[in-house]
Amino acid sequence: MATHVMVFPWLAFGHMLPFLKLSVKLAANGIRVSYVSTPRNLKRLPSIPSHLSNNIKLVQVALPKVDGLPENCEATIDLQQQDETQYLKKAYDQLQSPFEKLLQDDAPDLILIDFSPYWVPEIAAKYGVSTGFFSVYTAATLAYMGPPDELRWGHRRKTPEAFTVAPEWFTFHSLVAHRPDYAPTILRCLHVPDESGKSSGQRLSTIIEACRFVVIRSCKEFEGEYINLLQDLYKRPILPIGLLPPEITKIENDDVDSNWSNTFKWLDTKKPKSVLFVGFGSEYKMPLEQVHELAHGLKLSGLDFIWILRKPKGIDDGREVLLPPNFEVSVLDKGLVCLGWAPQMEILAHPSIGGCLFHSGWSSIIESLGFGLPLILMPMVADQGLCAKLLVEKGLGYEVPRNDDGSFTRDTVAESVKLVMESQTIREKALQVSSQVFCDQNAQNNYMTSFVSYLQKFKRSLDSMEQE
Structure with missing residues (x-):
């Protein structure tokens, strides 16, 4: 039976589109994919290649209404103000019950989640389903944000100024840091809970600690030093899957x-x-x-x-x-x-x-x-x-x-x-x-081939555990 992977991106097209690209690649390699999002977002996604339609299922979950979130807003692109993102997260967090119903009806072998749904691993565990974190960010970005304990508590960076230089856990020279004018925003985002009741740092740290591995849209040839550092920080397997470059087609x-x-x-x-x-x-x-x-x-x-x-x-x-x-x-x-x-x-x-x-x-x-x-x-x-x-x-x-x-x-x-x-x-x-x-298509394809092999071995190990 084919490996079944469920994917659940955050409600932003900068996240949903890479998750769809990954889904298409997995489907092309014989993986059955359930792509979960809200009705309006699913309608706005690019069409799935017809020859892969049997391997990718688009699964709707209706986004609840919450105070502060404008009507028909199901993605960040629909918002009028940046501050409204917190209400979108609040609505997103109310998808817990319908998401659990999906697992009751058709539990996958694995769920790949974004940075935001910190509650998925706990629900998945009730049905014996493992989770992985798929990052649409670079390894450099994740490494800069820090290990799980720093994401959760922020003990080592307490002021905006601390975000304007490379963090102390970097083991090599790096320019990766925020501008002084944007540093206060990042400090609030990572460590101050918003109307959803959680900060981004709390969400991400919970996910990293609960997930079996981290999948990253990157490659060692571009940022290998940051990928290696990230593995040390997370104490989890870091699986680069390549860049998922777009295919160039001539406009008809x-x-x-x-x-x-x-x-x-x-x-x-x-x-x-x-x-x-x-x-x-x-x-x-x-x-x-x-x-x-x-x-x-x-x-x-x-x-x-x-x-x-x-x-x-x-x-x-x-x-x-x-x-x-x-x-x-x-x-x-x-x-x-x-x-x-x-x-x-x-x-x-x-x-x-x-x-x-x-x-x-x-x-x-x-x-x-x-x-x-x-x-x-x-x-x-x-x-x-x-x-x-x-x-x-x-x-x-x-x-x-x-x-x-x-x-x-x-x-x-x-x-x-x-x-x-x-x-x-x-x-x-x-x-x-x-x-x-x-543009090294062979190298990029090899990353995906390796990831598919990892998933298949992962499923076999789960199957053998169930039989024991």
């Missing part, structure tokens, strides 16, 4: 309206590696004054650019308010601004794209380095600052300098993008790491 004509056709025609007119890609992901929406400052910086740089722009929260007006007066006219033929969704992978794959100015999210890093693009780093929230420092440490990018309050200026934007776009050293390093790590 039926999938692209005239606007995107015109965009690619515009890119076709540009010299190879001359256009800067600018984008900050689907979750973060930049304040309007910083949108304007970024626009001025791009204009000041004199570079060609394509900017995928999300409207700031509370801004319902059109591009005439969103952008500085006459901005698009002033950069005519030099820059394109695209509002909302864009076919990002296909744009990055275009030969005219020569670099990325972006938020340093791990999924976007994997995409960008898959094309060997040098990186200009402007981290905004969560683990992005740690990812940025890791990239700087490895010579793959340059972080835009910030003011004491975390804001940036047009001058620093212009100087930073020109520095990286003109740097042969960073470009060569990005191409090298791309070819040797991010």
